[in-house]
Amino acid sequence: MFWADRIGKEIEERVPSTDGAPLLVRDEKTLSGRVHIGSMRGVAIHGLVSEVLSERGIKNTYRYELNDFDPFDSIPGYLDEAVFTEHLGKPLYLVPSPEPGFANYAEYFGAELQEVIKKAGFNPEYYKAYADLYAPGKMDECIRIALDRASEVRRILKEVSGSVKDETWLPISVVCESCSKMMTTRASDWDGETVAYTCDKGPDGTVPCGNTGRVSPFGGRGKLFWKVDWAAKWTVQGVDVEGAGKDHSTKGGSRDVANHVAKELYGLETPFDIPYEFFLVGGKKMSSSKGRGSSAREISELFPPEVFRLALIGKDINQQTDVDPSGDSVPRMFDWYDDLAERVREGVADDFTRLYALCQLPENQAEIPTPWQLRFGQVAFIVQMPHLVLADEAERIKGSPLSEEEKEKLEERAEYARFWLTTYAPEQFRFVLQDQPSDFAYTDAQKRAFSLLADFMEEDDRTGEEVHARLHELKTEADIKPSELFVGLYQAFLARDSGPKAGWFLSVLPREFVVRSLREAGR
Ligand SMILES: [Zn+2]
Known part of the structure; x- marks a missing residue:
């Protein structure tokens, strides 16, 4: 069973009936900077589970929190340190937007994330932690309970996660009335109305102002310690389903603590959990892959929506996903999509064709489109050959005219291919066709093979399969090792040692040109 269906079924069996009220599926992201693609895995898992629940006739709402109430704890490398240092903490x-036109920092990065989600x-x-909840x-009620029963929170932290807080510690950070920072404050002495605080901590480069006072922790002046905050958000909103990355889901981890707080402090049945694996970029986790090509927006730019969805939902939640824009992940993702489409066209009904259906945007799911598409690798090659017309080559390969839909998808795919080629594509996918055979020390065997191949190409128009079969024969006729033959061909036409399938690429190039080049190189 496809993972989203499996989870949909489990939720149906395990989550108690809400008497007609829709189930609440929730996820959140702290907007501390440009959002990494890893956070899109949560977005997509919750989104897909919500879609599958609806399919099963289970009413539900998917709420996504743009968390604007966590502290600004580090300055991302792409921002001006001189401008942002004073806002740390x-x-x-309350941190300004890096660009004009946005109310604050969280709004700016939230807008980018929302575009990708769309x-x-x-x-x-969508809702915001500060503006809509705090x-x-x-x-306020959950804050009051957490402060009244702070000793229980300390006990849970100690028992579940082994974290020991001193007797005065309270599970809240208040915003300093003087400098507006929250990472710098230490709250104590809850009297039922206010907490005392001092602004005197300076973690991670924050500068405290030294202010002391008493402040009400309500109405957005204080924020619960995050594992308590998590449980409080479930309580306040009545969350039924909420997963998290598996790093949060270990025994004694943040989820475990939040579950205990929810049960013991707030008397809440904890939400149905969906612990999921990482989305890696080039084998690296979110924390360590901050380079180019790792943000949600950058990855989203590589694919049309349905292939982007495949990248996000294709792997079971127990498996890691890894995309490396500067490797061969991009063509492979398109190939995976095309393989699924082929199964759908063949009429197969299984988890793979189910996945294909779920890759389509919701508005396209009533009638699943399965246009024939030219493979991404071929598109990427053809768009680099100035004298080839993409649509003509596609029709030749398909063997029949393209429908309007197929033409549109081909043009779209060509745009993605061009974008990838000019941004991340590795050398192995970049080709420059040589007007003259490259200056290479061709062996006698290579020259023999070139002449025989030139004769064959000169006789008639050849398909990719025909050229491929002929190359196979040449191994014996010209007494040449396959690797020697292919290196010679790629050198002659592309001035490099490797390239696309040789039979295919020789068949798409203009015949006279191929013959002339082979004759020259074979001389
Ligand atoms: Zn202060």
Whole structure:
């Protein structure tokens, strides 16, 4: 069973009936900078589970929190340190936007994330931690309970995660009234109305102002310690389904603590969990892959929506996904998609064709489109050959005219191929056709093979399969090792040792040109 169906079924069996009220599926992201593609895995898993639940007739709502109330704890490398240092330690909603036109830092990076989520075809209800939960006082009751029973929170932290807090520690950070920072403050002495605080901590380069005072922790002036905050958000909103990356899901990990807090402090049945594996970029996790080509937006730019969805949902939640824009992941992702499409066209009904259906944007799922598509690798090759017309070559390979839909998809794929070739594509996919055979010390065997191949090409138009078969024969006729033959051909036409399938690429190049080059190189 496809993973999303398996989870949909488990939720149906395990989550108690809500008496007609829709189930609440929730996820969140702290907007501490440009969002890494890893966070899109959560977005997509929750989004797909929500879609599958709806298919099963289970009413549900998917809410996504743009967390603007965590502290700004480090300055990403792409921002000006001189500008942002003074804001370190403030809640994100009080940090200025890096670009004009956005109310604050969180809004700016949130807008970018929302664009990517939209492209992937997910449509959660968005809300903000500060503006929609804390500031209007929705968290106040949970804050009161957590402060009244702070000793229990300390006990849970110690028992579940082994983290020991001193007797005065309270599970809240308040925003300093003088400098607006929250990472710099230490709260103590809850009297039922206010907490005392001092602004005197300076972690990670933050500068405290030294202010002391008492402040009410309600109405957005204080934020719960995050594992308590997590449980409180479930309580306040009535969350039924919420997964998290597997790094949070270990015994004694943050999820475990939040579960205990939810049960013991707030008397809540904890949400159905979906622990999921990482989305890696070039084999690296979110924390260590901050380079170019690792943000949600950058990865989304590599694929049309349905292939982007495949990248996000294709692997079971127990498996890692790894995309490396500067390797062969991009053509392979398109190939995976095309393989699924082929199974659908063949009429197979299995987990693979189910996956293909779920890759389509929700508006396209009623009638699953399965246009024939030219393989991405071939598209990427042809768009680099100035004298080839993509649509003509595609029709030749398909063996029949392209439909309007197929023409559109071909043009779209060509745009993605051009984009990839000019951004991340590795050398092995970049080709420059040589007007003259490259200056290479061709062996006698290579020259023999070139002449025989020139004779064959001169006789008639040849298909890729025909050229391929002829190359196979030449191994014996010209007494040449396959590797020697192919290196010679790639050198002659592309001035390099490797390239696309030789039979195919020789068949798409203009015949006279191929013959002339082979004769010259074979001289
Ligand atoms: Zn301060």
